[in-house]
Amino acid sequence: MRGEVLVLNQNYEPLNICRWQRAVTMLYLGKALPLAHDSREIHSPTTSIRLPTVVRLAEHVKRPLPQVKLSRSSIMARDAHTCQYCGKRTKPLTVDHVIPKERGGKHTWDNVVACCVRCNGKKGNRTPREAGMSLVRPPARPRFIPYLSYSTFTWALRNEAWRDYLEPFAPHLVPH
Ligand SMILES: [Zn+2]
Structure with a gap:
C-alpha cells in the first residue's frame, strides 16, 4: 500500500484508493485537500510537497448507491x-x-x-x-459498503495511516 492514497468524500466518507500521482494532481488542481502525509517528499523543479496518505475532496461527490450483494x-x-x-x-x-x-x-x-x-x-x-441465546450485535445492512468493497476495506484498515479515517465506518472490523 506504499504510494497509495485514501480518498475521502467531502463528508469524510471513504470513497476510494488511488495512486499518489493522482492524489497530487487533485491537490494541485484544488479538487482535494490533504488530511495526512507521510514523511517522504516529492520534488519538482519549482516546488516540493510531502506525499499525502489521505486526502479529502473539496466538493461532495454524489454517487448512486449500488446494491450490496447478500452473499x-x-x-x-x-x-x-x-x-x-x-x-x-x-x-x-x-x-x-x-x-x-x-x-x-x-x-x-x-x-x-x-x-x-x-x-x-x-x-x-x-x-x-x-x-436462550443472544446476539453480539443486531444484524443490519452494512453502511460503508457503497464505495469500498469489504475486501478493500478490511485490507485498508491494516494501514495505520488510514485507520482513523476508516474506523468510524466499521468499528467492528478493526483488527485488535
Ligand atoms: Zn458460536
Missing part, C-alpha cells in the same frame, strides 16, 4: 468472521437465519449472521429467545 462472503466480512452468538472466531463458520426460514424468517441482511457450528447446533430450529 456468504459479504455476511462473513460484515461480521468480521466472528460467530455472532459466542463472539469467537471459531472455524468453520456457517450462515444462521436468526428467525429460522421454516418459521418465516427471511434471507435478508437483518436476519442473517455468521455463526459457528457449535452455536448453530445449539440453536437448532429455534429463535434466539427460545434457545
Whole structure:
C-alpha cells in the first residue's frame, strides 16, 4: 500500500484508493485537500510537497448507491468472521437465519449472521429467545459498503495511516 492514497468524500466518507500521482494532481488542481502525509517528499523543479496518505475532496461527490450483494462472503466480512452468538472466531463458520426460514424468517441482511457450528447446533430450529441465546450485535445492512468493497476495506484498515479515517465506518472490523 506504499504510494497509495485514501480518498475521502467531502463528508469524510471513504470513497476510494488511488495512486499518489493522482492524489497530487487533485491537490494541485484544488479538487482535494490533504488530511495526512507521510514523511517522504516529492520534488519538482519549482516546488516540493510531502506525499499525502489521505486526502479529502473539496466538493461532495454524489454517487448512486449500488446494491450490496447478500452473499456468504459479504455476511462473513460484515461480521468480521466472528460467530455472532459466542463472539469467537471459531472455524468453520456457517450462515444462521436468526428467525429460522421454516418459521418465516427471511434471507435478508437483518436476519442473517455468521455463526459457528457449535452455536448453530445449539440453536437448532429455534429463535434466539427460545434457545436462550443472544446476539453480539443486531444484524443490519452494512453502511460503508457503497464505495469500498469489504475486501478493500478490511485490507485498508491494516494501514495505520488510514485507520482513523476508516474506523468510524466499521468499528467492528478493526483488527485488535
Ligand atoms: Zn458460536
